[in-house]
Amino acid sequence: MQTVLEVIGWAGSLLVVASLMQARVLRFRWMNLVGAVLATGYNAAIGVWQFAFMNLAITVIDIYWLTRLYRERHDAEVYQVLPVDAANAFLRHLLDVHRDDIAAHAPWFDVAADAGTAAGGSRHTFLVVRGDEAVGVVAVTDAGGGVGRVELDWVKERFRDFTPGEFVYRESDVLRSAGFDRLEIAPREELDEEYLRRVGFTMHGDRWARPVAA
Incomplete structure (x- = not known):
């Protein structure tokens, strides 16, 4: 179980880092979102609540921007x-x-x-x-x-x-x-x-x- 948690934690961290190297807006947001979700789960499982809260906040922010980007992609007013x-x-x-x-x-x-x-x-x-x-x-x-x-x-x-x-x-x-x-x-x-x-x-x-x- 501990090994699985470690894999999830590392995967989340690597995805967040890799997302920061993406030039495309959607690719950045999706990778950042998945990484933040994994990091939230990992930090909550090991009881590091400060980082769990931080990554949960990042998750909410990514969901907001993805919703907005998809809503505006065909908007002639944008x-x-x-x-x-x-x-x-x-x-x-x-x-x-x-x-x-x-x-x-x-x-x-x-x-x-x-x-x-x-x-x-x-x-x-x-x-x-x-x-x-x-x-x-x-x-x-x-x-x-x-x-x-x-x-x-x-x-x-x-x-x-x-x-x-x-x-x-x-x-x-x-x-x-x-x-x-x-x-x-x-x-x-x-x-x-x-x-x-x-x-x-x-x-x-x-x-x-x-x-x-x-």
Whole structure:
């Protein structure tokens, strides 16, 4: 029995420590929660009530934040979409700071390309923001005839367990205002197909596509 308790205590401590090294918000909260629950049980079992109370408090805090994060993940009042000029200084700074991460997830996207154009037409860029923090960027190239080709749908690692790009596709009129009736994405190995389906894209011929909501 003592051995089992020790294993639970160590597991809880290691999970709490490991959670602090997680960049993703949801992953951090879930690991921290499980670790705190185990540590609460261990400390209560051996009668160390100060640490049992501390870890119980952490458990309650984690449950609060997880509930809030899941409640807000699809809330259009929490995430907003801002159309920005492709030459916008803040946008250029954001893309440059996260150049390596963007290259890993969208190697075809040229961060250093001319600010207003891309291969095949002009580029429209949309910032997804949460409060005063920019959490993602969607860049769409105008292919003519109301068709937009999504060249970049990127989100910061902290928010990668969420789908803030959906607010560009579903919850705003920015695409319609930019003159798009249809969006297309060329199939690529790096694409998250589950995410594309979740935000309304389906395969049409040789590419992913979805209409732009009126």
